[in-house]
Amino acid sequence: MSARPPGQQRSLGASLLDQVLAETLDPAYAQAAEAKAARAAARAGTPAPPRPWFRRHRGQLLVALTLALAGLLGSVTYREAAAGAQGREQAREALREDIGQESDTNDELVAQLEALTAEVTRTREDALARSAVGQLALEQLADAEQGAAVLPVSGPGLRVTLGNAPPAADSDPVGGSAEVAEPGIVQDGDLQLAVNALWAAGAEAISIDGQRVGATTAIRQAGQAILVDFRPVSSPYEVLAVGEPDDLARSFLASSAAGTLAQFTIDYGVVFDFAREDDLDLPAGTAAELRSAVPLAEPADTTPDPPTDGG
Amino acid sequence: MIPILGLAVGVVLGLLLDPSVPLWLQPYLPIAVVAALDAVFGGVRARFDGIFDAKVFVISFVSNVVVAALIVFLGDQLGVGAQLSTAVVVVLGIRIFGNAAAIRRHLFRA
Numbered sequence A: 001m002s003a004r005p006p007g008q009q010r011s012l013g014a015s016l017l018d019q020v021l022a023e024t025l026d027p028a029y030a031q032a033a034e035a036k037a038a039r040a041a042a043r044a045g046t047p048a049p050p051r052p053w054f055r056r057h058r059g060q061l062l063v064a065l066t067l068a069l070a071g072l073l074g075s076v077t078y079r080e081a082a083a084g085a086q087g088r089e090q091a092r093e094a095l096r097e098d099i100g101q102e103s104d105t106n107d108e109l110v111a112q113l114e115a116l117t118a119e120v121t122r123t124r125e126d127a128l129a130r131s132a133v134g135q136l137a138l139e140q141l142a143d144a145e146q147g148a149a150v151l152p153v154s155g156p157g158l159r160v161t162l163g164n165a166p167p168a169a170d171s172d173p174v175g176g177s178a179e180v181a182e183p184g185i186v187q188d189g190d191l192q193l194a195v196n197a198l199w200a201a202g203a204e205a206i207s208i209d210g211q212r213v214g215a216t217t218a219i220r221q222a223g224q225a226i227l228v229d230f231r232p233v234s235s236p237y238e239v240l241a242v243g244e245p246d247d248l249a250r251s252f253l254a255s256s257a258a259g260t261l262a263q264f265t266i267d268y269g270v271v272f273d274f275a276r277e278d279d280l281d282l283p284a285g286t287a288a289e290l291r292s293a294v295p296l297a298e299p300a301d302t303t304p305d306p307p308t309d310g311g
Numbered sequence B: 001m002i003p004i005l006g007l008a009v010g011v012v013l014g015l016l017l018d019p020s021v022p023l024w025l026q027p028y029l030p031i032a033v034v035a036a037l038d039a040v041f042g043g044v045r046a047r048f049d050g051i052f053d054a055k056v057f058v059i060s061f062v063s064n065v066v067v068a069a070l071i072v073f074l075g076d077q078l079g080v081g082a083q084l085s086t087a088v089v090v091v092l093g094i095r096i097f098g099n100a101a102a103i104r105r106h107l108f109r110a
Helices: A016-022 A027-042 A058-129 A132-147 A188-200 A245-254 A256-268 B002-017 B023-049 B054-078 B081-108
Strands: A153-163 A205-208 A211-213 A219-222 A225-228 A231-233 A237-242 A271-282
Touching (some): A027 B023, A058 B002, A058 B054, A188 A245, A245 A271, B023 B054
Antiparallel strands (some): A205 A211
16 A cells, blocks of 8 residues: 555546545655755756755744644643533433432422322312211212222233334444334324224223323323323333223224234334233322312201212 | 644644634534644645655645635525535545545555
């Protein structure tokens, strides 16, 4: 890989890549060396004229200056890159800390809310249990709570799993992100489809990834994330439905939603699985906000049922 | 000996003084460093080949750095900055590698 001698013409067919690969040394060096040799040959015989120190070392000083510039350039770039990386790391660390703190606060508040809710429930039960009409109201309340999904439920049922399509075998996990192709991602609509089909198939209670789904629970998309009851859930989505497993499975599979989801599996590789389960534990959902209330009916007036709002 | 001293002085100066680089110049620093590396390796190889010339070295260094930065700047203006940086890095990288191989042959005779 030596520099080609100057003057020799490279064939026109030589490719650009050839040139890049073959010509690693600047041809100017060879030309300068040749010119110097020619000068020396012309001066042959006559002794070199004495030159002052500066003249003799001018080239070396120039090279030293240039190398100092190179060193400066390199170290400055290194400093810049290091500072940038450090800044990014700091920002990330700060964000991570913030997330941790806010999560802790959130957990604390949730625990507080649970304790207070339990206290309210206890107090309400104590107050209602004192009177006959109160006991009646309590029973109605229990029914309503069951319907509003604010009580934990356990029993046999169906486990339906929906998940994003796994990344293709030939996708490159190095460098590129592990993002799944857009069509293979489960949308909020798909989850709604499955949940509605399960309701229609006779499910008594449903949860998605540990979030209980009630009659008014929203399943919606915010950006890339799917929110159930405004809490994010992630793929694979595990939909648990409590109910008579055989009936549930039969009706669910007969529904058009199951057909649609199965078609998604064929077309886009979406994961869609279901299994009968003997024992499912569904957590309690969040209680709906109390919007209206009516005073309990008088003890004498027993015929009309007082309308109670669940929760 | 003096040139190596110059390099050391430059590195130490850069680390100690920590000069602030204007923001618009920062994207071109890495590519300028790669170009400078190419010129330095070329110079070292020329020295081993016995054809080193100070003037050629200085001119090739300055023009390498300026042209590399200019190409990337032009690419940025045209919206192909990333691709052009890749092209510059590939070409200069091949040259650096070739020169390093030549230096290795001179040093180790292998």
